[in-house]
Amino acid sequence: MCRPFFVCAAVLAACFGQLVPKMSGLSHNYRPIIGVLAQENLEVDKCVHARGSSYIAASYVKYIEGAGGRVVPIRINQNTEEYVNIFNSINGLLLPGGDVDLQTSGFSRAAKIFYNLAIKANDASDYFPIWGTCQGLQQLTVLTSSKNLLTLTNTTAVALPLTFVPGAENSRLFKSFPKDLLQSLAVENITSNFHSWSLSMQNYSRNANLRRFYKVLTTNSDGRIDFISTMEAYRYPFYAVQWHPEKTPFEWIDKPGMVHTASAIRASFYTSSFFISEARKSQHQFLSQAEEEKALIYNHTVVFCGLDNIFMQNYYFD
Numbered sequence: 001m002c003r004p005f006f007v008c009a010a011v012l013a014a015c016f017g018q019l020v021p022k023m024s025g026l027s028h029n030y031r032p033i034i035g036v037l038a039q040e041n042l043e044v045d046k047c048v049h050a051r052g053s054s055y056i057a058a059s060y061v062k063y064i065e066g067a068g069g070r071v072v073p074i075r076i077n078q079n080t081e082e083y084v085n086i087f088n089s090i091n092g093l094l095l096p097g098g099d100v101d102l103q104t105s106g107f108s109r110a111a112k113i114f115y116n117l118a119i120k121a122n123d124a125s126d127y128f129p130i131w132g133t134c135q136g137l138q139q140l141t142v143l144t145s146s147k148n149l150l151t152l153t154n155t156t157a158v159a160l161p162l163t164f165v166p167g168a169e170n171s172r173l174f175k176s177f178p179k180d181l182l183q184s185l186a187v188e189n190i191t192s193n194f195h196s197w198s199l200s201m202q203n204y205s206r207n208a209n210l211r212r213f214y215k216v217l218t219t220n221s222d223g224r225i226d227f228i229s230t231m232e233a234y235r236y237p238f239y240a241v242q243w244h245p246e247k248t249p250f251e252w253i254d255k256p257g258m259v260h261t262a263s264a265i266r267a268s269f270y271t272s273s274f275f276i277s278e279a280r281k282s283q284h285q286f287l288s289q290a291e292e293e294k295a296l297i298y299n300h301t302v303v304f305c306g307l308d309n310i311f312m313q314n315y316y317f318d
Helices: 003-016 058-065 080-087 106-123 135-145 179-187 201-206 208-213 262-279 289-295
Strands: 033-037 054-057 070-074 092-095 130-133 151-160 191-198 214-221 226-233 238-241 313-317
Touching: 033 058, 033 106, 033 262, 054 058, 058 070, 058 262, 058 313, 070 080, 080 106, 092 106, 092 135, 092 262, 106 130, 106 135, 130 135, 135 191, 135 208, 135 238, 151 226, 179 262, 191 226, 191 262, 201 208, 201 214, 201 226, 208 214, 238 262
Parallel strands: 033 070, 033 092, 092 130, 130 238
Antiparallel strands: 054 313, 151 191, 214 226, 226 238
16 A cells, blocks of 8 residues: 555655755855744643743743754734744744644644745745644645645554655655664654644545645554654755654653653754754844844743643743
8 A cells, every 4th residue: 555655755756856945155044043833822721820822832942942043932813014024034933733723723824824935935045944843744734735634543642663764764854864863763662742633644645735745754653544754845945743852852741652762862853953954044034133132032931830741841922
């Protein structure tokens, strides 16, 4: 059943693999700033100190900072003009995990605006990467297909090895990973999965928009359904994982699926380091230092929600 897909993927890679915008002649930006999209705070009772209608988990901020980036929080329910100004000032977008509606939420509305801006920018050779984690991957599939094609899977708290598609080690995302780390990812239970919904290989294969846009790099299975766990776009610097590399070093809830081994920590670092290396190719910047300082996450206070919370620390926004 999988063999025709691998052939199709190989053909598509040959056709589209070199179409990511090239930024030759431009110097790298060694002060990259990543926009992290906030989302509706649907579980205010889970954090007694929570104050705000939206939030960003601090582990995503640390994930970016640990690889040499800085973070600007992107609030939901801002107007399009405000989002355009933010887009022109940051060097990449991270769509985090969570549990909001992927078609009607403020998160999904903002994600769509930034997605369309990134498509337009990259088409004009203005390099702008996007990274999606868990819900972020799911949101990207909805934006690309204009449909919600997700399927329920039994993956709410489990650590898994990755099943690499042939040739995935030569993908943009994985080609810089050490061989021993790729081996660890393939045979050890070191990718944390905390999701109820997944994009099945069947639904991916049946949707022409998704097949043409994304190259599948790894898959997983809950024992019943094969689903996509890592992917990258053919023509754009868009990357997504269904698993949680940010949880391994920064979240400590005592649940199945949480892994803190040395190889899991290395995998976290190599994914964030890759994304920041992509953001360094972006030349966007704030109009002034004062405007930049005002926008950064450092202006906000992180809230400790407890060791038994799925997100140990959060930033909250009105």
